[in-house]
Amino acid sequence: MLNIKEESFKIKEDIIKVRREIHANPELGFEEWETARLVADYLRSLGLEVEEGIAKTGVVGFLEGKNRDKVIAIRADMDALPIKEQNECEYKSQTEGKMHACGHDSHTAMVLGVAKLLTKFKDQLEGSVKFIFQPNEEQTEMPGGADTMIEEGVLEDPKVEAILGIHVNPQLEVGTVGIKEGPIMAATDKFKITIKGEGGHGAAPHETIDAIIIAADIVQNLQSIVSRRISPVEPTVLTIGKLCGGESYNVIADEVEIEGTVRTVNPEVRDKVPLLMEQTIDGVTDIFGGDYTFDYQFGHSVLENDKKLTALITQVSKEIIGEDNTVILKNPLMAGEDFASYAKEIPGFFLHLGVSNPDRKVYPWHHPKFNLDEEALPIGMAILAESAMEYLKK
Ligand SMILES: [Zn+2]
Ligand SMILES: [Zn+2]
Numbered sequence: 001m002l003n004i005k006e007e008s009f010k011i012k013e014d015i016i017k018v019r020r021e022i023h024a025n026p027e028l029g030f031e032e033w034e035t036a037r038l039v040a041d042y043l044r045s046l047g048l049e050v051e052e053g054i055a056k057t058g059v060v061g062f063l064e065g066k067n068r069d070k071v072i073a074i075r076a077d078m079d080a081l082p083i084k085e086q087n088e089c090e091y092k093s094q095t096e097g098k099m100h101a102c103g104h105d106s107h108t109a110m111v112l113g114v115a116k117l118l119t120k121f122k123d124q125l126e127g128s129v130k131f132i133f134q135p136n137e138e139q140t141e142m143p144g145g146a147d148t149m150i151e152e153g154v155l156e157d158p159k160v161e162a163i164l165g166i167h168v169n170p171q172l173e174v175g176t177v178g179i180k181e182g183p184i185m186a187a188t189d190k191f192k193i194t195i196k197g198e199g200g201h202g203a204a205p206h207e208t209i210d211a212i213i214i215a216a217d218i219v220q221n222l223q224s225i226v227s228r229r230i231s232p233v234e235p236t237v238l239t240i241g242k243l244c245g246g247e248s249y250n251v252i253a254d255e256v257e258i259e260g261t262v263r264t265v266n267p268e269v270r271d272k273v274p275l276l277m278e279q280t281i282d283g284v285t286d287i288f289g290g291d292y293t294f295d296y297q298f299g300h301s302v303l304e305n306d307k308k309l310t311a312l313i314t315q316v317s318k319e320i321i322g323e324d325n326t327v328i329l330k331n332p333l334m335a336g337e338d339f340a341s342y343a344k345e346i347p348g349f350f351l352h353l354g355v356s357n358p359d360r361k362v363y364p365w366h367h368p369k370f371n372l373d374e375e376a377l378p379i380g381m382a383i384l385a386e387s388a389m390e391y392l393k394k
Contacts, residue, residue, distance in 0.1 A: 002120060002121060004117060004121065004320075004382050004385050004386045004389070005320050005378075005382045005386075007117055007120060007121075008113070008117055008378040008379075008381045008382035008385065009378045009382075011113055011116055011117065011378070011381075012374075012377060012378045014113075014116075015109050015110065015112065015113040015116075015377050015378070015381065016109075016374045016377060018038070018042070018108075018109040018112055018113075019105050019106050019108075019109035019110075019374065019377065020090075020091035021038065021091070022035055022038065022078075022100065022105040022108055022109060023091050023092075023093070023100045023105040024091045024092065024093060024094050025093075025094060025095065026080030026081075026093050026095055026098040026099050026100045026105070027078075027079065027080055027095075027098070028079060028080060028081070028082060028098060028136075029079040029135055029136025029137070029138055029139055029144065029145065030055075030056045030057060030079075030135050030136045030145070031057065031135075032057040032078040032079055032135050032136075033057055035057070035078045035108065036052060036057040036058070036059050036078065036133065036135075039059045039061075039078070039108060039112065039133045040052050040059050040061075042112050042115075043059070043061035043112070043115060043131065046061075046063075046115055046116055046119045047119065048061040048062060048063050048115060048119070048131070049061065049062040049064070050062075054149055054152050054153075054154060055134065055135055055136075055145060055148035055149045055151075055152055056135055056148075057078070057135040058132070058133060058134050058135050058145065058148075058149050058152075058154070059133040060130060060131065060132055060133070060154055061115055061130070061131040061133075062128065062129075062130050062131075063115060063118055063119060063122065063125070063128060063129045063130075063131070064128045065122060065125025065126060065127050065128045065129070065392065066125060066126050066127065067126060067127045067128065067392075068128050068158055069127075069128075069158050069159070070126065070127030070128065070161065070392060071127060071128045071129070071130055071158050071159065071160045071161055072127065072128075072129055072130070072160070072161060072162050072163070072164065072388050072391050072392060073129070073130040073131070073132050073154075073155070073160040073162070073163040073164070073342075074111055074114055074129060074130075074131055074132070074163070074164045074165070074384055074388060075111070075131075075132040075133075075134060075146075075163055075164070075165045075339060075342060076104070076107040076108045076110070076111035076112075076131075076132070076133050076134070076165075076166070077104045077107055077108070077133075077134055077135075077136075077137035077145065077338075078104055078107075078108050078133055078134065078135055079104055079135055079136050079137055079138055079145070080093075080098050080099055080100045080101070080102075080104065080105070081098070081099055081100070081101045081102060081138055081366060082097060082098060083097070083098070083099040083101045083366065083368050084096065084097050084099065084368060085099040085101070085368055086368035086369045087368075087369055087370075087371055089371070099368065099370075101365065101366050101367060101368065101370040102137075102138065102365050102366060102370070103167065103168035103355070103365070103370070103372055104137065106168055106355075106372060106374075106376075106377060106380075107166055107167065107168070108133060109377065110166060110377055110380045110381050110384070111131055111133065111166075111384070112131075113377065113378075113381040114131070114381050114384045114385045114388070115129075115131050117381060117382075117385040118385055118388065118389070121385070121389060124389065125389060125392060126389075126392040126393050127391075127392035128158070128392075129388055129392075130154070130158075130160055132149065132154055132163075134146055134149045135148075136148075137337070137338050137339075139338070142297065142298075142299060144338050145338060146338035146339065146340075146341040146342060147338070147341050150341055150342065150345060155342065155345055155346060160346060161346065161347075162306070162309060162346055162347045162348065162349075162391060163339075163342045163343065163346055163347075163348045163349075164309070164313075164348070164349050164350075164351070164384055164387060164388065165337075165339040165342070165348065165349070165350045165351070166350070166351045166352075166353055166380050166384060167337065167350065167351070167352055167353065168352075168353050168355040168372050168376065168380075169352040169353060169354060169355065170355055170356045170362045170363065170364060170365065170370070170372065171356065172327060172352060172353070172354030172355070172356065173354045173356050173357070173358065174354050174355055174356060174357055174373040174375050174376045174379075175321065175325055175354060175375070175376070175379065176321070176325040176326070176327050176354035177317050177321065177325070177326060177327065177351055177352060177353055177354060177379070177380075177383065178327045178328075178329045178351075178352030178353075178354065179305075179310065179313060179314050179317065179326060179327065179328055179329065179351065179352070180305060180310070180328065180329040180330075180331075180332065181305050181307055181310040181311075182304055182305060182307075182332075183265045183302050183303065183304055183305075183332040184303050184304070184305050184329070184332050184333065184350055184352075185300075185302070185303035185332060185333050185335060185336055185337040185339075185340065185350065186235070186237075186263040186264060186265055186302060186303075186332060186333065186334045186335065186336055187263065187264050187265070187267070187270050187298075187299070187300060187301050187302040187336065187340075188261060188262075188263055188299040188300045188335070188336030189261065189262045189263075189264075189270070189273075189274075189296065189297060189298050189299050190259070190260070190261050190262075190296075190297050190299060191259065191260055191261070191262065191274070191277070191294070191295060191296045191297070192257065192258070192259045192294075192295045193218065193257070193258040193259075193281055193292060193293070193294050193295075194255065194256070194257050194258075194292060194293045195211045195214045195215050195218065195245075195255065195256040195257075195258070195285065195290060195291075195292050196211065196254070196255055196290055196291040196292060196293075197209035197210055197211035197214060197252075197253065197254050197255070197256075197288070197290045197291075198254055198290075199211075199251060199252050199253060199254035200251075200252045201250075201251070201252070202249070202250035202251055202252055203250075205252060208252040208254075209254075209288055209289050209290045210252050210253065210288070211245055211252075211253045211254055211255050211256040211290060212245055212246060212252070212253045212256055213288065214256070214284060214285055214288050214290045215243065215245060215256035215258055217284045217287075217288075218258065218280065218281055218284050218285075219240055219243065219258065221280045221284055222238055222240070222260075222277060222280055222281075223238065225238060225273065225276045225277060225280065226238050229276055230269055230272070230273070230276075231269075234264070234265070234266050234269045235263075235264070235265045235331070235332065235334060236262070236263065236264050236265075236269055236273065237261075237262065237263040237264075237334050238260065238261075238262050238273070238277075239260050239261050239262075239263075240258055240259070240260035241259060241260050241261065242257070242258070242259040242260070243256065243257070243258050243259075244256065244257045245257065262274075262277075263334040263335075263336070264302070265302050265332055265334075266302075267301075267302065270298075270302075274296040277294070277296070278294055281294055299336060300336040300337060300338050300340045300341070301340045301341065301344050302332075302340060303332075303336075303337050303339055303340035303343055303348075303350055304340075304343055304348075305343070305348070305349050305350060306343070306347035306348055306349055308347065309347055309348070309349035309387075309391070310349060312349075312387060312390060312391060313349050313351060313383065313387050314326060314328075315390075316383055316386045316387045316390055317383050319386070320379070320382050320383055320386060321379060321383075327354075329352065335365070337350065349387075351380070351383065351384070353376050353379065353380040354376060355372035355373050355376045356372075356373065357373040360373075
């Protein structure tokens with residue numbers, strides 16, 4: 001009888017080749033035309049039903065098993081980032097200023113690998129598998145890839161019961177995976193505050209409303225929302241990443257723009273933060289007689305791993321890589337992930353795959369030297385494939 005882990009290691013080289021090809025040819029969100037073509041060709045070569053052009057560049061492959069109406073989905077993201085790669089390797093990005101620095105090249109390659117594996121195991125598939133390749137996970141504006149794919153019906157016809165996703169994680173060693181029930185990735189929101197004062201001569205501050213002084217107080221006071229007004233046991237991040245104002249050293253600025261992001265795990269806290277922020281902004285601006293606009297945009301929801309799926313995948317992982325290598329994560333990551341949109345609709349599970357190697361310096365996600373140990377790929381494929389097969393048996 002075929003063994004999924006063995007079969008997965010047999011196609012390792014093939015999948016590494018695919019990953020390197022995608023890595024060398026990175027494309028940004030909603031522009032993944034060549035990647036989508038590679039994906040569609042690969043799926044067709046396996047004999048799957050293929051649909052292209054969903055959410056612009058999205059691709060779906062359908063592998064029909066014994067039951068067409070019992071369906072689990074496996075999702076990969078295909079987009080790269082606007083980063084200039086600093087790695088020196090033969091498969092280095094060939095497009096200046098674009099790079100697969102989040103590992104989506106490997107997600108796409110692995111899910112193609114899972115499609116190949118499950119095609120071999122088709123006779124044992126009690127249901128069917130939908131392979132979802134989405135664009136634009138790294139969106140800067142909502143809606144991004146996942147929401148658009150859902151809107152265009154990827155979870156319907158035939159209806160998908162549950163969904164699995166994967167992300168490489170450079171904080172975990174190759175050979176291991178990270179698993180957590182419940183919240184695994186944070187809700188990610190963004191905001192823009194514009195402070196409006198009245199400019200004037202740098203030597204006559206009393207005749208002006210100094211937008212820079214207001215902004216400085218707002219930056220300080222916003223930090224105390226997390227430290228003083230939200231419970232210390234509720235993970236919350238409030239980061240200001242951009243602050244712009246002023247034209248000249250001797251002129252008092254009339255306007256300052258402040259932009260940042262808020263990360264939360266508890267939906268109640270998520271709803272509360274913008275209200276507290278506005279109180280602070282309003283209060284501080286009022287003291288100085290200035291004015292403001294406050295734009296707060298909700299982004300990804302918190303990503304929650306379904307309890308039953310978590311139990312199933314934990315079991316499968318222990319069988320494939322052993323109990324010691326199945327790392328139970330204590331805390332969610334405060335980064336966001338648009339897989340959350342699928343997991344809000346149907347039970348979902350998001351696996352963290354260890355890709356760091358103790359013999360080599362590891363750079364974090366989105367770093368120009370981000371890279372991964374490709375030995376992890378067959379492990380990710382085996383766990384996803386086996387989990388899908390086991391799920392369909394139930
Ligand atoms: Zn990313
Ligand atoms: Zn990512």
